[in-house]
Amino acid sequence: MTDALSQIRRIVSARTPDAVWTELAAALKPYGFDRMLYGATSNRREGSVGDIQDVVTFTTLTRQPGRGREDVSFFIRTPMFRWVMTHAGASSWRWTEEQLAAGLLTPDEVVARDIARKSGLCVGYVISFEEPGSRRAAALSMIGAPEQTQDSLDAMWALKGDEIMILAQTMHLKIQSMPLKVHRRALSPRQREALEWVAEGKTSQDIAIIMGISAGMVEKHLRLARECLDVDTTAQAVAKAAMFNHLYTTPSGEAKR
Structure with missing residues (x-):
């Protein structure tokens, strides 16, 4: 070689x-x-x-x-x-x-x-x-x-x-192809999970049941995710997180298998 x-x-x-x-x-x-x-x-x-x-x-x-x-x-x-x-x-x-x-x-x-x-x-x-x-x-x-x-x-x-x-x-x-490092505060695991469920078309009520938390807590996670990514809407947050390969990753930053 x-x-x-x-x-x-x-x-x-x-x-x-x-x-x-x-x-x-x-x-x-x-x-x-x-x-x-x-x-x-x-x-x-x-x-x-x-x-x-x-x-x-x-x-x-x-x-x-x-x-x-x-x-x-x-x-x-x-x-x-x-x-x-x-x-x-x-x-x-x-x-x-x-x-x-x-x-x-x-x-x-x-x-x-x-x-x-x-x-x-x-x-x-x-x-x-x-x-x-x-x-x-x-x-x-x-x-x-x-x-x-x-x-x-x-x-x-x-x-x-x-x-x-x-x-x-x-x-x-x-x-x-990897989760990208940018100069912003990182999403928490719960914020990332909430965005992943939104990306799959789930409503706040659906996500609350799946994650075992209240709908209000889901909204809080989504609001904090929007703030981390500096966007106005949850749809923008999903798009931006996906752009940086931050969705569907493990805590170590590797892609989920």
Whole structure:
């Protein structure tokens, strides 16, 4: 089994999104990438990823927990974000320098580019994943290690780019099939169960009997679920929970069998 196939097997076999991310980080290091940032949204708008709290994020830019949202917020300001929102596939960060030389960067993009370079985010590649729906968008930004130059990464990509694309796509598809981490308070098991019964067409009275609680308590669970998901109606709560793969999961986050 080749190294790439072995890495794909480990990514596919990972049981949690965090484990998937860890396997990808290990797989990409030999290619010269020592830091990565991933973001995915199902609420894309024109030039926007929607509410940042609903963006699924993973990052190795910092070891501080919960920093994914801040890292994605910065990436949104960079020139490569514009590329991601208008293209599918992979691009060298050389594109930013070409846009700068041609005078095509906005003032905000120039500021973000300068901040990135001062922070050691100088060379790299970005992948914009092709998505089936117009509301979905996802990208992986890969930062070159300190000893790398854009020329060295471009030369490596010419030889190994297809392997990296397959590894990244495997990570993306695996994570998107799992309960997704977002920057909101998690549903409680009872809130999740109530939403699952609503999704199956049960009324509050039906759910009360099934769960062995009062109809008033069912309504309380549904209200709290709506608050957790920041929506107005229970139908919206069901749709949003399903979008994040939060329904029909076990307490450990794995899909029910």
